[in-house]
Amino acid sequence: MFKTIFATAAVSLLAVPAAAQASEARQFSHEGVDYTYTTAQKGKVTVINGHTKSGVPFRLFVKGERVTGTYNSRPVSFTTSDAKNALSND
Numbered sequence: 463m464f465k466t467i468f469a470t471a472a473v474s475l476l477a478v479p480a481a482a483q484a485s486e487a488r489q490f491s492h493e494g495v496d497y498t499y500t501t502a503q504k505g506k507v508t509v510i511n512g513h514t515k516s517g518v519p520f521r522l523f524v525k526g527e528r529v530t531g532t533y534n535s536r537p538v539s540f541t542t543s544d545a546k547n548a549l550s551n552d
Contacts (some may be wrong), residue, residue, distance in 0.1 A: 489498050499512025499520075510522040510531075522531035522538070530539045 485496050487500050489496065491497070496515035496551065498511055498515075499510050502509045502511075506525055508524040510520070512521075513519045518534045520533040521530065522529055522533075524542070527542050528539070529542060529545065530537075532538065
């Protein structure tokens with residue numbers, strides 16, 4: 463359940479441009495949770511750092527079709543298609 467909820471929320475984060483460099487903070491809301499994040503491109507990996515309004519931190523590494531990282535100090539790992547499928551099942 464936790465993985466599905468976070469994967470669904472992460473879909474909005476995956477829309478970052480592939481050529482993104484360090485960016486200013488962006489925000490979005492999903493199912494009543496507000497997220498703030500920044501992105502940085504490190505070679506072929508997009509690094510997404512952020513937190514929820516309540517202070518829950520996350521750090522994601524997007525490489526190709528794979529997303530790994532942490533959310534609330536818990537490891538997460540899923541594919542970009544898993545995240546998109548979770549969103550379409552909402």
